[in-house]
Amino acid sequence: MxxxxxxxxxxxxxxxxxxxxxxxxxxxxxxxxxxxxxxxxxxxxxxxxxxxxxxxxxxxxxxxxxxxxxxxxxxxxxxxxxxxxxxxxxxxxxxxxxxxxxxxxxxxxxxxxxxxxxxxxxxxxxxxxxxxxxxxxxxxxxxxxxxxxxxxxxxxxxxxxxxxxxxxxxxxxxxxxxxxxxxxxxxxxxxxxxxxxxxxxxxxxxxxxxxxxxxxxxxxxxxxxPLITNADGSKMGKTAAGAVWLNADMLADWDYWQFWRNVDDRDVGKFLRLFTDMPDDEIARLEGLEGAEINDAKIVLANAATTLCRGAHAAEAAEATARATFAEGGAGEALPHVSVPFPIALVDALTATGLAASKGEARRKLGENAVRLDGEPVSDPNHLISGPARLSLGRKRHALLVK
RNA sequence: GGAGGGGUGGCCGAGCGGUCAAUGGCAGCAGACUGUAAAUCUGCCGGGUUUUCCCUACGUUGGUUCAAAUCCAACCCCCUCCA
Structure with missing residues (x-):
């Protein structure tokens, strides 16, 4: 009506x-x-x-x-x-x-x-x-x-x-x-x-x-x-790691931002309408973006949603880190920092950062060529890391090893 | 109360004395392709150990056996039909 x-x-x-x-x-x-x-x-x-x-x-x-x-x-x-x-x-x-x-x-x-x-x-x-x-x-x-x-x-x-x-x-x-x-x-x-x-x-x-x-x-x-579902039919808001918490002490700003950054293409417009204050005409424009350009819309969504829940500073830090990490292959301050004793073996670093749940999994991932240290592929489980570095599992999961 | 059926890994669901850490599906993770997307294909998917070794696991507790998720007993829980 x-x-x-x-x-x-x-x-x-x-x-x-x-x-x-x-x-x-x-x-x-x-x-x-x-x-x-x-x-x-x-x-x-x-x-x-x-x-x-x-x-x-x-x-x-x-x-x-x-x-x-x-x-x-x-x-x-x-x-x-x-x-x-x-x-x-x-x-x-x-x-x-x-x-x-x-x-x-x-x-x-x-x-x-x-x-x-x-x-x-x-x-x-x-x-x-x-x-x-x-x-x-x-x-x-x-x-x-x-x-x-x-x-x-x-x-x-x-x-x-x-x-x-x-x-x-x-x-x-x-x-x-x-x-x-x-x-x-x-x-x-x-x-x-x-x-x-x-x-x-x-x-x-x-x-x-x-x-x-x-x-x-x-x-x-x-x-x-209405019950909001993802474009693939699954319940919105569930990830492998569990619920996407609103409290900052339950889920890092970075992960919150990433949640929105990674929504299905088809959900961007819907989520912008529901979860941000973005004006309708702007949403319509973002929704109309084709192909890879829709990533810009996702960044807008992630920034807006994160700003609402976590504050503008959190959103800016996450976006800057995302740019440094994904576009420039470097590292950003918002990535999780994990304190470890150096030197540390690669397998132990993987489990310490939570990138791998067990040493067995860490070894498997090493065997799959999924692990990179400062962007360079590594495969020797016993390789000793002597100082601060960026450890990555796959393309999306990163952690900074610090003292 | 009586008669049957069942409880298996995150979920669903096979297995029914050894070759079972346990088929398959889903979910998940990684790789390829890409756009930090979707779809698709490939690999992995209890833990430990540089690896045909050990530990934990098939409702619970005991038992039989060289050997059990698989057989027996008791118990707990669930389902179906009858009263």
Whole structure:
């Protein structure tokens, strides 16, 4: 459909919209300033990853269009565990771990959102603030009666588990109840009227919308984003090394930049639209580049995405290093520095830098002529390296050996 | 509760007394080709050891045997059908 509000127009044009509970209603609301919307984030790990970037960018877009975004930390719900998309109960996290994860995760939001008390400032809240002190019996009387178990059983998150005859504990069964209550509580406390999230959250979101109408007569909205896949069909954001973490202490700036630099040709335009603030016409131009020239677009993407998440300095350093390493065959400061005792045998240097997982693998790679020292092919496992040098495995993986 | 079937390397999935570190596929890594892309082809793909040697591994624990992922027993878990 065609939207009137700048916000939804942008979301649609940029590819963020999967489903909306009431598109006209959201459009009307978004046409006025101050639309308040939230997205919840689980605190199951010490950092968010690229898979969460869609959600974060949704909040950023909202702020850019005059709305007030809320990043909701799931300090309470993480103690329950969202059963969506999982076959088994997740290991329950203890409170200290959740608190540590929250402290670690919250910093990344400051790069994407401007926090404060103004009508257009972002807020960070924690549902532990209202979930932990709930009185069980009162809660059941006030809210539990609005939940139909019949309906809950039809929710994907529940039904899929039951259909596969996988166990679903009562604890997990309650997750959607608490998430629904979050929405109502955010509406009551702050006037928040919209919840956004990934497409897997649709069921949880619509239950919140319904609950709000039933207990408070509130008109609430929900909007989900599509699952982003790579052009080859794989899930976006996974690499051999694991998740692409947003936190700098979990993944080096260099590797973060490289992740974006190496996306599939066919994904460049899509990713520029979703994960950068690049204007549409510029993206269209970059997308139109042919053949090897598309590398320029990837560099733009890598710089923009890295600048957003890690800062302009990190992006510049990574680009300079990439130029020095790949275009000039030298080395750049952003390459990983690995401290080793000189002299060191080639095999040991390969394992010390992590370029090879074991000595056996190191020997194999040497046999495959995949290893270079300062750009020169080497093959003798026992070759002694006497001082600082650049060690490379293949074309892409490099490390600087330092004292 | 009864009757069957099954648990194998990151995943899927063969093997069913020695020649099994275990066919094959996927994923991954490297090489060629390129553009730090895709596709394709080739090689590698538990660990150690300069290498037909050792260690670890086929749900768990014991046992039989010169020898077990393969046979036996007990236990744990999963699936299907019946009640």
């Amino acid at each position: 065609t939207y009137k509000s700048d916000y939804l127009q942008t979301l649609q044009r940029r590819g963020y919209i999967h489903q909306i509970t009431d598109a006209e209603g959201v459009d009307a609301r978004a046409s006025k300033p101050g639309l308040m919307a939230y997205i919840g984030f689980d605190l199951t790990g010490p950092s968010l990853h690229v898979g969460h970037l869609m959600s974060i960018m949704m909040l950023r877009r909202l702020q850019q269009h005059g709305g007030k975004p809320i990043a909701l930390m799931g300090g309470g719900t993480t103690r329950i565990g969202d059963p969506s998309g999982k076959d088994t109960q997740r290991q329950l996290l203890d409170n200290d771990t959740i608190a540590a994860n929250k402290a670690s995760i919250r910093r990344v939001f400051e790069r994407f959102l401007t926090f404060g008390d103004g009508p257009n400032d972002a807020m960070m809240l924690d549902n532990a603030d209202w979930l932990l002190d709930l009185n069980y019996v009162e809660f059941l009387r006030d809210y539990g009666r609005h939940f139909s178990v019949n309906r809950m059983l039809t929710m994907d998150s529940v039904r899929l588990r039951l259909d596969r005859e996988q166990p679903l504990s009562f604890l997990e069964f309650n997750y959607m109840v608490l998430q629904s209550y979050d929405f109502v509580e955010l509406n009551r406390r702050y006037g928040c009227v919209m919840q956004m999230g990934g497409s897997d959250q649709w069921g949880n979101i619509t239950m919140g919308v319904d609950l709000g109408r039933r207990v408070a007569g509130a008109e609430l909205y929900g909007l989900t984003t």
